[in-house]
Amino acid sequence: MTRRVVVTGMGTVTPHADRVDELFSRLCEGESAVRRISLFDPSSVPCQVAAEVRYEVGGPDRIGPYDLRPRAMRFAHGAAQRALDAAGLDTAAEDDFAERSRRAVQLAVGVGSTAMEALGPLTLSTWGQPEGGQDRDLPAFRRAAAAAPQLCEKLDEWFIDQAAPALGMLLGADRICTAASACASGSHSIFDAVQQIRLGQADLVLCGGVCTPITRSMMPGFAMLSALTSRNEDPAAASRPFDLDRDGFIMAEGASMLVLEEYEQARARGAHIHAEVLGVGIATDSYRLTDPEPSGRGMAASMLGALSDAGLGPADVDYINAHGTSTKLNDAAETLAVKAAFGDLARKVPISSSKSMFGHLIHAAGVTEAIVCIKSIETGVVTPTINQQTSDPLCDLDYVPNTAREHRVGVAVNNSFGFGGQNVSVVFGELQGDRT
C-alpha cells in the first residue's frame, strides 16, 4: 500500500512577509511586493524592479560549522526554522541514530550570489585601474590567486552548497540532497521528498527552496535573455501574468520550506495536518533550452501525471496555482496545456498566478506557491492574479482577475515549469481520514 504524505509544517521568508498567514492575507488583498531595486543602484540596468526581502531575518549567525550570515543561508535557515517550529519539531539528538535515519532534507538552490565581489580587490590589484584599457591577463590573475589563496575563500558562497548541510544539522537528518531544475526546482524538491517517503527511506522530509538572484550580474543577465520586464515606471503593475501587455517576469528572492511526513507517523505524534500531497507528476519537454514546447505538451503531461498519481481526474480539481510567469511564451503555453489536460473543464477551474504579486522566486517559487495552495484549501479563498487589464486572446481562462474569491478548494494543483523544459505538478488535497 502506498505510504501517504502529509504537510505538517510550513515556513517562509518572502518579499511580503516571513509568516505564512501574513503572506496569504496580503496576497488575498492583491498586494504587490514589487518595488524599485534597493540592493544596488539599478539605474543603468534594463530591469530596475524586483521583489526583495526588505526586512531583517532573525536567527543565529552559525549552525555547527556553517556561516548563516550570507543572504541565501539566512533565508534558508529562517524558512526552515519557521517550518519546524510550526510542525512542533526539534532537532534529533546527535546520537539518536534511529530518529536521524528517518529524517531527510531535500533542498533546491540555484542562481544568485554576490560572492564574485569578494574577488574585487584581487582583480584590481592584479589588473590595475579599471579604465586603463589594459589586457585582463587571466593567467596573471590565477597566479595572484594561487599566491594568496585566502582571498578566494569567499568564492564558497557562489557554490551555495552549504545550505542543505546546515539544514541537515538543524533537523538532525541522516540524508541531505540538493537539486536544481531551474524554475521548477521547488516543486521538484516536493517531488523528491514524496518519493523518499513513499519508498520508506524517510518518514519526515524538510523540503523547499531558496534563491537570491537580485544581483548586479543576474539582473542584466536575465534581461539579456529577454526574460524580465522592462516596465520600470510602475513596479506594482509590472508582473501581469496572462494579461495581453505582459512583457517578462519579475525577479524575486526568498525561501520557503515544507515539513512533509508519513501520514501515520504524523497522526501518531498528534501533528496538525494542513493538507495531503495526493500526487506528483513530472515530464520533460526535450525541446529547447529557453522556450517551452509551444503546445504545452510537457506541461500537460506533468498535470495529468500528477492527477493520475493521485487517482483523480480533471473534474476533481478545484483550483490551479499556475506557473504564470508573465512571459509571453510561458503563459500562452500553460493556457494551452491546461486546455489539453482539462478539456472542457479548463474554463471552469479557477487559475491564479501568485507571481503577479511576489514575482518569480525561481528555486523557491514552487514551494512558496504550494503554501498558497494549502492556505486556499484551509481557508476556502483563492488568491487573485493582479494586473489583469487587457485580455489576451491566447490566455482566455478564468485567472481570478484582480480580486480574491471565496471558493471551496478540496483539491489544488500547483504547476512549476523550468527553463530547459522541466515540468513538475503537485496535487494537494484536504485530509480525508483513511483514504485508500
Added chain:
Amino acid sequence: MSVASELLVTGYGAVTGAGDELAFRKLWLEGSSAVRPFENGHEGLPPGYGAAVPWKHKELRALPGGRGMRPGTMTASTFLAVGAVGRALANGGIEDPGAQEPEVAERRGVYIGSYTNFPALKKHLKLVHIMGDLEAARVGEYRQDDARIMGGMKGFTGFDFLKLMNNMPTAHGAIQANGRGPANTFMGYSSVGLQTLSRACDALRLGLADQFVAGACGPGTMEGLTLVHAAHGMLSDAGIEPSAAARPLDQEATGLVPGDGAAALIIETEGSASSRGARPVARIVAARDLFVAPTSPRGPMADSSGIVRLLRGLLDEAGWQPTDVDYLAATGAGLASLDRLEAEAYGEVFGAHLAQLYLAVHTGVLGFTEAAHGPIGVVGALQAMEDGLLPPHYNLDAPHPGLEGMRRVAAPEPAEVRRALAVSLAPEGTLSALALEAC
C-alpha cells in the same frame, strides 16, 4: 533503501582526462596517468597540473543525439555530461534517440549529478573589475560603481547566463537523449554522482520511468572550483612530478589533483531491457547515502564512524556479508584527512577480507573528478565484470593504516568480479555508496 533487483545496467560511457571509457580502461590497465602539466587555457591555475579532458567538439557531435548540440551554449560541466550521455547511449544500443516513438521517450528519464555548473571566471572577473574602485581596493575594500554595470556586461550574451544555470547539464542531456520523463540535476557535493544513480533507481522503482540515462559530470580543473580548493589548502603541492601527484589512499599524498570527467549509465527495468533486446551488464542491488556533519564546511569529518555506518547499512540492504564483496571502487581523493578515515573504515568493515577483495582506486589515473568520481568508479567495476581484469594499483605505495593487509596488484590480474561496491565520500560529509552484481 533496498533497490529492486531487476534494475539493470545495460550501457555505460565516460569522458575523462584519458579520453572515453575505453581509453580510460586502457590507461588504467597500463598503469599510467592522465595527469599532466596544465596548458591550453589552464595556465597559472594551481596546482599547475591535472587531468583535463582532451575531447573535441566534433567528437561530441558524432555521438548519438549529438548532431544538434551546440558546444558554445555549454559550460565545461554540460559539455562533459553530454559527452558521457552520448557514450552511454551508443554503448547501450540507443543510436538515434530522437527518432524513437514518443511513447518510448516519455518513459525515459535523465538525471545528472553536477557539483556545480560554475562557468569560466573570465567574463565575471571582467564585470567585477570594471565596477571596482581602485582606491578602496588599496586598503583591502571593494566598492562598486553601479553606473558601470552595463559597461562590464559588454561581451556577455544571454547564453552566458543561461549556461550557468545548474540544471543545464540535465536540460541538454534530456534533449540529447530525447528523454521526456523525469529529469533533474542533483548537485552540491562530490558524492552526488552516486546519489544521482540512486535517485534514478528510486524513480524506476516507483514506476515513473522504464529507463534512465543517469550519471554525473565533474569539471575538476574548472578554475572556480580549483581556486576554492586552493583557498582551503585542499590541493596537491605545486612542483611535484604530475604523474606521481595523485596518490589515492597513500600516506604520501599532498592533496587533491584536479581531474575532469563524466560518466553515465543506462539503467532500466528488466521488462524494458528485454523488450528492446538490451544486454545487461549488472544489476543494481542496493544504494544508500548518509550525511555526517563535518568539523568545518569543507571537512573533514571527526572520525570514520559515519563511513562505517554507510558501508554496513549498504551491505545489510544488499543482503551481503563483507566477505561477499569482490571489488570495492573506493574514493581515494588524495586528501589526507579523508583518505585516513576511508582507510580506517575499510579496515574495520572488511578486516582480513581486504587481502582478497580488490580495492579499485582510479584517482591515481584520472585525478579527482568531483561528482563524476563515483559513476566513473561504477564504470570501472562494470568493465572489470566484463573483461575479468583487475588494473594495477597506481601511486598507492604507502597505504594509510587500516589497509596494511590489502590485496596489492602490480600488473593486470585476471579475476572474476561478481559483486562490487562503489563508494563516494565527499570531504564535506556527504557519503554515498552503491552495490552492483554482475548479470
